[in-house]
Amino acid sequence: MTKELRRLSIIVLFMFLALFASTSYIQVIQADALADQPTNRRTLFDAYEVQRGAIIAGGQEIASSVPSGDVYAWQRQYADSHMWSPVTGYLNPVLVSATGIERAMGQELSGTAGSAFFSRIEQIVTGQPPRGSSVMLTLDPAVQQAAFEAMQGLTGAVVAIEPDTGRIRALVSTPGYDANQLAQHDIEATNSAHSALENDPLRPLQNRALEELNPPGSTFKLIVTAAALASGEWDEDSELPNPPTFRLPQSSATVQNANGGTCGGGSTVSIATALRLSCNVPFAELAIEMGDDAVRDMAERFGFNHDFSVPLTVTPSSYPAELDNPQTGLTGFGQGRLTSTPLQIAMISAGIANGGTVMEPYMVDRIVGVDLSVQKSTTPTPFGEAIDEDLATLLTSMMVANVQDGVASGARIDGVDVAGKTGTAEMGGENDPYTLWFTGFAPADDPEIAVAVVVEDGGGQGQSGSGNTIAAPIAKKVMEAVLSR
Template identity: 60%
Template sequence: MTKQLRRLSVVVLLMFISLFAATSWIQVAIAGELSANPENRRTLYDSYEVQRGTIFAGGTAIATSVPSNDLYSWSRSYPDAEMWAPVTGFINPVLRSSTGLEQAMNAALAGTGSQQFLTRVEQIVSGQPARGSNVLLSLDPALQQVAYDSLDGYEGAVVALEPDTGRILALATSPSFDTNLLASHNSSEVNAADQQLNDDPLRPKINRVTSETDPPGSTFKLVVTAAALASGEYTPESTFDNPATFTLPGTDTDIHNFDRGTCGRGDEVTLETALRLSCNIPMAELALELGTDAIREQAEKFGFNSTFEIPLDVTASSYPEGLNEPQTALSGFGQTDVRATPLQVAMISAAIANEGIVMNPRMVDRVVASDLTVQDEPADTEFGRAMTAEDAATLTEMMVGNVENGAASGARIDGVDVAGKTGTAEHNPGDPYTLWFTGFAPAENPEVVVAVMVQNGGGLGQEGTSSGIAAPIAKRVIEAVLSE
């Protein structure tokens, strides 16, 4: 009997230990993960029992809590909602969903994160009402306004960041939407507004900076040129054949330069001229010489095929494995299955501006409790080195030529050396192009990197040009930074 009781005691003890371990794991080890999970409805509902923290951009409140006269106690209010929609997102118990920073920073804003534990205890002991923490962003409201206004009438995106820190200064998309419509607690109004937005063919709820991938067009020539310089076998003076038509190997498909002529005069063209005039044929020739593996390796050094959290989730840009020769040639000017987000295109320029080092992009500077205690202060971190400082300086000089007397002349600023590259991405025959620009300034001491993507040809079909539409948008953003 004693032996049986001993066995039973051991079993009960083991069950107790297992239960203790399981609860400890849930309450400590994965508490943050569970709290951040958008499927965790209790976290969503509990977050309305406290005064949710405010999201600030440069001292301006862009998401606040206001008292509600229903069972949720508080509701969210979004000043300048359309301008900030891709940043703040929205949170709503009626829709049982949240997006943007409202989702990504929910634990901090609701005061349920592990870093808010001591603050919660203090509030309980002192009898203070529960409050979430405030989130202070790196974004500049004035620059955000310029970026958003510059997109008026276009489908597209603008992102600006500091090359040496990765701090995002502006993140705007167009068309956008009024997040207040989806913050209401009136179920019929919210569901109707949500359905209307979901049915809109212009997809205003999409964050085009972080979630939209398009062929990067000729902006990808920066990656191919970086791979060429890194090989040690090419310089800006390296030459390529200069025909007006090039047949993709193993096919009867011809490709052309944008103006369907040769890349400048002569039977040969230098790499510098090919990049400056944004010619497709010599870059296709270069891509074939480098090979798909070398290009993919270089692309991945810039961040392709990787996901990022800023803390918004960023869709991975892609340079796929196993491209055949025709596909490799097309990838030389950012076509075929190469796809990139505007943030990734900005990261290419940022690496060049930062002497070859890619910084992880971020948009949160601090998390601050209601008593002004700093609970979190994310540091600047490196993703990795994409190229040597010497190659970055060479590529910067080539990009300056693009703006001074090349295909990116729409970004010229008097008295300032701007380094830039345009891109025109093709889709199906007859479809409007996607127009790109990426660059930085001043070239000799970069303060800001900008990437612009304008979809649907800027409303001009195949008549819209990157230098005429995308580059001037970037110019306005750069001027706004340099005038501060």
């Protein structure tokens, strides 16, 4: 072989290897990502010809495929859809659209995910028609129903988490919607239903549990208390000034307590008492004295300013950077530029309940093939240690006092110690109704469930409703549903 032919052979071999490596990378490494692209119409239309797997919660099929008798072969069908729609979302081949678990787990449900590779091979070899895998959720239908029923007539959300695993046991957003109307193959009827939902002022298509941001109100005092006690400069008996009002520095804005007076009697008040009575003035003073960096650091340890996928995408809760003293003071009682999702507030309680360790939240337990083999499962994963165990125990006792002898009495359960914290967030306008919060866990000495509840528009009571009278009783019903199992 001449030198020129040898060089040409080497070049051709190199080009072949480069092509082989490139196609292998695309077909193996990038396959799932490319298949999951919303613009990949070929994969999407191929998926419509497959009998899609079921979405299952607690042994109940909440989404399944039925023969459609048209060009798309199969149509999705949703059970108790108003209750489950924030979770399942919907799939519609006519609109070429999918949301919720239908979107997030689309590859698994259509059988095109890497985890279903051997199942696809078996179906080809045996001549079976292609079928997708089922998605088993962590959600408990009884707990979901308790939360959903408790929220009837209200606009808001409920999230319930197992503290030691991060498993989401309930995720409710109200009002819900009927996903069956958006899954039908009649394009005119589907577009009409979708337009009606989009124009609904209550925004039923919005997942308030994971996407909606609100000021967290006094639930955030748990973060401020944790930051103060973790610093070593304060303890639960440390005294703070106790005026009836507090003018924010470099500002004309004035902070006052909900009762319009001082936080209990006396010229000073302890941190423990200020938390039990949920007073704004002492916490505004405390946040300013610590500084925004210290408060932000503790908030981020619990998950603020981080991205989460459960696998539905979660809007990051925000404690902004570089706040001035007036802004920092407002965050001391959960106001100002501070915003949070209900999931994040549930994670605060869950982290305290779990001895200070915050777990990554998730709601897909495992992927199961047609032959009932487990193709993929989720392992509980720590997000991080927010506080040490001693501080978590102390915060728990302070939260129990909130329920037993404080402003969170609406969450009391006979024979069970409940740890909790209420919140009432002002929404900007002088006459705007408040957003009402509660977060907590039970039993306090051996936590099984952590809950966050948010009720928008004052629960229909304008500015007269409170987190204790409206949100706390909802959380109580959810906790009772878990404890009675």
